[in-house]
Amino acid sequence: MRNIAFYFFAAAVLCVTCGMFWGIHMAISGDHTMAPAHAHLNLVGWTTMGLFGLYYTVTPAAAETTLAKAHFGFAVLGVLCIVPGIALAVWGSGEALAAIGSILTVISMLIFLVTVFRNGIGRRTA
Template sequence: MGIKLIKISVVYFVIGVLLGLYMSMTGQYIYTSVHAHINLLGWTSMTLAGILYLIFPRAGMSPLGKVHFWMHNIALPVMMLGLFLVLAGHLQWLPLVSIGAIGVVIAVIVFAINIFLNVNIEE
């Protein structure tokens, strides 16, 4: 899972940078929170999780590692798409933000449990 997390994090990094470029070129900064969340929850968090999974392969190979990977990578795009649409004025998509955010929180909790259960000094 470590390599997969690092590779998908680079996709989030590119999306975040492109969104930042768009905002700076157009002077429209309404999507700043989308930009920040993509970079923090996509690029940074997933890169760090991937590195931890490489350092501690038992955590990366565990069922919790797989659940974390898939839940995070399903919930984050749902949350970001919903937030993008809400910020663009389509308030009917607000439940999408909430659903995605709850999914991301659960994914992070699964990650934390995985780290506590599967990361040991003996590794």
């Protein structure tokens, strides 16, 4: 089985690939209405999850924990809710999904906060 760092990178790369096609579509169409959703797909999906992947690569002890799996679950669910949630909010169709996505995303960051303070950077053994 691949480790959690791989899954974070895989999710991050999927996000930025979609985000770039979305950006190209916005640029060609001249309709930038969805820029906030595009921005969050790239910044929360690609940049943030890519940084999580880097952290777990250099801190293998943290990557082996159940907390790391929970972290991945909250991070992915957060992006899957916050991006369409922002799109819905921009369309004027309600903010509930964006709010749920925000809560999931901040929970993911709180898990990361605990992880960093527990393991520091570079810890190899549990």
